[in-house]
Amino acid sequence: MIQFKDKRNLHVDNQVDIKPEYLIHPYISGNKYRKLKYNLIEAKLLEKQVLLTFGGAYSNHIAAVASAGKEYGFETIGIIRGEELENSDKLNSTLMYAKTCGMQFKFVSREVYRHKTSKGFLKQLEKEFGDFYLIPEGGTNDLAVRGCKEILTERDKTYDFICCSVGTGGTISGLINSALPHQKILGFPALKGDFLQEEISKFATNKNWELNTNYHFGGYAKITTELIAFINAFKRSNNVPLDPIYTGKMMFGIYDLIKKGYFPKNSKILAIHTGGLLGIEGMNQRLKQQNKPLIV
Template identity: 65%
Template sequence: MKVFNQNIKLEDSAVSLTIKREDLLHPFVSGNKFRKLKYNIQKTKELGYNKLITFGGAFSNHIAAVSFACKEAGIESVGVIRGEELSTKIAENPTLSFAQNCGMQFEFVSREMYQNKNSAEFISHLESTYGSHYLLPEGGTNELAIKGCEEILTEEDACFDIICCSVGTGGTISGIINSALPHQKVIGFPVLKGDFLTDEIRKFAKNPNWELHTDYHFGGYGKVTPELIGFINRFYKETKIPLDPIYTGKMVFGVVDLIQKGFFAGNPKILMIHTGGLQGVQGMNQMLEKRKMIKIMFDE
């Protein structure tokens, strides 16, 4: 599928707003996951591993993408999943069901154990249980993922003044920062609470041309509000562009809000990166229905 830039019109605004449809890169490994996995899958095969192990939560875009990418590459996959209770709820969970159908094997661990997933003891456990394997961090962020994300911006994007994207583990924005041109500023919208991401990004980012806006996480990772869901539904109705509620939806909300508040001086040309994640909408709607909240609607 072809990535393309789609212009967006905002009422009463002279700001030029465009969204890069990275979500259309691949039907199952879309957006930043395609970029992050590209060189990691290559390295797995180059090193002669036939198994890849990684980590994620109940509705993880990363888990879904890894399961399909490994299936496509002929590599076995294992997902270490946060939450022991999920082991009996695979059939009810669209993300885990998809990953299992792609051949992914699961290891469900307690939240306490998951917090220690990078410990020498846990890594040793994985080695003894699953044998030789390629280990990929949660979210897929490492040097090879950064390399892949550096390919998000292309020559046709040189005309933009500001590049905006959501921030999870910091890998995607780091790649964008590294490939941005000198005249471009990169703005990240973290979906997690806290300022720790600044240090994470500095581990990979080579340029100082970036900043984070931390007021658009809507309560933290995986948290949503009726205001956010309503915005996503209105945005789709007006543009026919679907947004996920965990990452890109929050970023686009933040950009539009800042435009309306007059944050961007001089009417710059802004490019927003759609990082995919739409596979999680079904699971989110299940949660919203249980809470009797408005759901995300892309069919009407």
């Protein structure tokens, strides 16, 4: 456990600790490891040889599946959103890493990608690639939620609030299902919109949770100079790197809510660091093109 050190400008005495899930594995990191664990076991039981999944050009999930395939003996196929990338002279660092792990790509238009869960589209993929084990975009399914239930352990029972970033809802669902009655799960979505409430409710069995939608910074993969400055200052003060897509927004939100008095005095807060650090390099490529400050 890593204790949150920088308490400047915080007006109440709260204990904030970070659960460093990002240290589990350099590439199958944090919640990606948790989500894939039981899916990989199931794929082995079904004697599947190929994993197929979906993601964007900077998807940590794509990189994690590719890495897991290489490590555990699966072929991997990534259906990538954005057909313009197929003829790109140079893949970004995320896709290049996945390629070095042996992942085969199929680039599709954003319009086609919207139908990724339809039976017709999946049938087309079966005709093209043959038999495969399907892992949803972001990795969220019942087996993923089962894996994420294992994030919290006996050591974490003293915390009043459990905080996590939210993408597809699998990680927070696992936390909700494993939390103790006195604990509240607070999620920080990286995307705009209220659709996550419904998605999480498909998997969550308890009502001890809340989403705070004020810290998405414009939406998925959107970032501001204020957030960059926070991420860099946080690393200097705490020696903990944050990614710009998920954990940076979560920690900014926690810090801001503490200053605003959201948490009762003497609350014990646990922030789940779900990894995603591969996204820093890809984001810095974009920031450099825009002549904006980089994440250090």
